[in-house]
Amino acid sequence: xxxxxxxxxxxxxxxxxxxxxxxxxxxxxxxxxxxxxxxxxxxxxxxxxxxxxxxxxxxxxxxxxxxxxxxxxxxxxxxxxxxxxxxxxxxxxxxxxxxxxxxxxxxxx
Amino acid sequence: xxxxxxxxxxxxxxxxxxxxxxxxxxxxxxxxxxxxxxxxxxxxxxxxxxxxxxxxxxxxxxxxxxxxxxxxxxxxxxxxxxxxxxxxxxxxxxxxxxxxxxxxxxxxxxxxxxxxxxxxxxxxxxxxxxxxxxxxxxxxxxxxxxxxxxxxxxxxxxx
Amino acid sequence: xxxxxxxxxxxxxxxxxxxxxxxxxxxxxxxxxxxxxxxxxxxxxxxxxxxxxxxxxxxxxxxxxxxxxxxxxxxxxxxxxxxxxxxxxxxxxxxxxxxxxx
Numbered sequence: 307x308x309x310x311x312x313x314x315x316x317x318x319x320x321x322x323x324x325x326x327x328x329x330x331x332x333x334x335x336x337x338x339x340x341x342x343x344x345x346x347x348x349x350x351x352x353x354x355x356x357x358x359x360x361x362x363x364x365x366x367x368x369x370x371x372x373x374x375x376x377x378x379x380x381x382x383x384x385x386x387x388x389x390x391x392x393x394x395x396x397x398x399x400x401x402x403x404x405x406x407x408x409x410x411x412x413x414x415x
Numbered sequence: 416x417x418x419x420x421x422x423x424x425x426x427x428x429x430x431x432x433x434x435x436x437x438x439x440x441x442x443x444x445x446x447x448x449x450x451x452x453x454x455x456x457x458x459x460x461x462x463x464x465x466x467x468x469x470x471x472x473x474x475x476x477x478x479x480x481x482x483x484x485x486x487x488x489x490x491x492x493x494x495x496x497x498x499x500x501x502x503x504x505x506x507x508x509x510x511x512x513x514x515x516x517x518x519x520x521x522x523x524x525x526x527x528x529x530x531x532x533x534x535x536x537x538x539x540x541x542x543x544x545x546x547x548x549x550x551x552x553x554x555x556x557x558x559x560x561x562x563x564x565x566x567x568x569x570x571x572x573x574x
Numbered sequence: 575x576x577x578x579x580x581x582x583x584x585x586x587x588x589x590x591x592x593x594x595x596x597x598x599x600x601x602x603x604x605x606x607x608x609x610x611x612x613x614x615x616x617x618x619x620x621x622x623x624x625x626x627x628x629x630x631x632x633x634x635x636x637x638x639x640x641x642x643x644x645x646x647x648x649x650x651x652x653x654x655x656x657x658x659x660x661x662x663x664x665x666x667x668x669x670x671x672x673x674x675x676x
Contacts, residue, residue, distance in 0.1 A: 313578065342494050401538055
């Protein structure tokens with residue numbers, strides 16, 4: 307039961323990683339690429355790592371297994387705080403360097 | 416008071432990450448957490464006093480997280496739809512948004528929430544004005560109604 | 575179950591290769607920084623998977639956390655470093671001047 311749930315979570319996470327990657331390859335300019343990566347990466351990492359933490363509890367709730375799952379969830383919390391912050395930092399760097407945004411009418415960068 | 420709270424947070428992390436509960440490792444933890452607390456006690460909390468309303472903030476923030484998770488899920492579906500459709504229906508533009516929040520922590524939480532909700536990322540904050548990149552006109556209108564700002568203001572007791 | 579982990583690791587590695595395309599071709603430096611950040615997040619997950627394949631999850635968790643911290647620091651410091659450079663966009667007048675000189 308736990309195994310099936312963790313496999314489902316993991317597959318959903320891989321799907322969102324896939325969307326982030328396709329967005330990174332297809333979007334026309336730098337700001338739109340960050341729209342795809344900043345979101346898809348955060349949710350993909352959350353789902354995959356939560357799936358692994360659930361699978362780790364498969365063999366019973368011993369103290370060591372619970373500690374390892376807790377550590378894995380700490381990585382998720384860290385990624386959740388750090389990923390949007392890194393996105394802001396890169397976006398601000400792009401604004402300060404004067405990377406011009408792509409618009410529908412204006413054509414290329 | 417601030418010393419004690421910082422020390423307890425650091426020591427809880429020590430216990431979780433070391434995973435060894437005998438006297439030797441715990442005493443090493445007490446020593447190193449004490450040194451770090453003495454050196455950097457004012458990094459984590461800027462204020463010196465702890466009032467009951469700060470506990471309320473923590474609890475309200477915990478109840479804010481499930482709503483945020485739902486928004487993140489919606490935004491990922493939105494991005495997936497745009498990215499996987501062959502002709503990419505996007506019309507990106509920048510929008511200024513004026514916010515009434517005051518505290519630093521609520522600015523940080525609000526800008527991270529904007530980044531994680533559908534189709535918008537914060538690029539800059541100047542004096543409480545947010546410079547937001549939107550993927551099309553509809554998400555910009557959703558942002559300008561200011562629903563999420565009310566929720567964040569409720570969490571950090573600013574309404 | 576081990577086969578599933580190996581297959582999932584292979585899928586994530588393939589996605590990493592796709593991201594590497596943007597890191598090599600990307601028109602500006604900032605595109606490369608974004609794609610390196612994405613690769614770093616996937617690497618964290620792959621490290622955890624390796625821990626489960628080898629049966630030493632308790633050891634690989636620490637490595638994965640250290641990798642996530644370093645990835646965040648690298649992104650932030652690279653963004654901070656390139657913030658003051660006015661010349662990272664191709665077609666900027668710096669590049670035109672340099673081409674005229676050569």
